[in-house]
Amino acid sequence: MRLLIILMLASCRAWADEVAVAASNSTPKVAAAHSGMLESSQVSGQLLQLVFGLLLVIALIFLLAWVVRRIQQSLPVTGSPQVISLLASQALGPRDRLLLVQVGKEQILLGLTPGTIVPLHVLQEPVDIRVPEGNLSSAFAQRLAKVLKTTTKDKP
Template sequence: MNQRYTRISATILAAVTGSLWPLNALADSGSGGAAGYLAQLIGGLVLVIGAIVVLGWVLRRTQGGLNRGSQAIEIVAARSVGTRERLVLVQVGNEQVLVGVAPSGIRTLHTMNEPVTAAVGETPDFSSALKRAVSRRSAPASERGNP
């Protein structure tokens, strides 16, 4: 009966994980102890990894659905002023607050009387800066202004 379960588990494992011919050969040869143990070990591993992937997907879907559309705090603009320091303009409701973010903590620097609007094209993104740098580098010297 143990050999029957070993063959069944080896066949199921081979169907799930692909063609594991050494495992099937061990199950057929009669040394069911090692093959059964290996089948149980790999089967359990596949089940645990599958459960992790499914739970990760479920958590991502449920947490993403809860936060959409209910953002009371919004970052309007951010500027790096040092290697680890930043200035961040945060909008909470109708009020805008300028805060300084550093490794030592976050401090309120100023509360805006009038809301500031950030221009759409004003903040350069990394991809456009990279394209400009590559196009400048690949352009011939005569086009860059060098004789």
């Protein structure tokens, strides 16, 4: 974000310097004749810069949303001391998922769609889910998982 602001400020300064040099080099009559043309080019340049900046911010928002989603999918789901816990999740499509849920000692495979949750199968033998610490895809994901573990331990 800081880089974007620095680039925008630098381009504004360069544009202002260019206009000042052009105005100082021209004679008063030529400057008066070109003032209308210069104003319209300034407005169109500012509008183009505004649209470009807006598109860049929107693209940055979508990029960050994609990164957060990828990080959430790569983090292991850990069991909790609660009665109901989510053991595993698998995306089937953009809005459809399979969930493995443990209720007490029983494990249930659920199908999750935008409108419904359907129990697909009750497992006779519980599946042992263990995720090794080194299974995370990147060093950033490993560090984030470590931080999340320490913050959940600190909560009362």
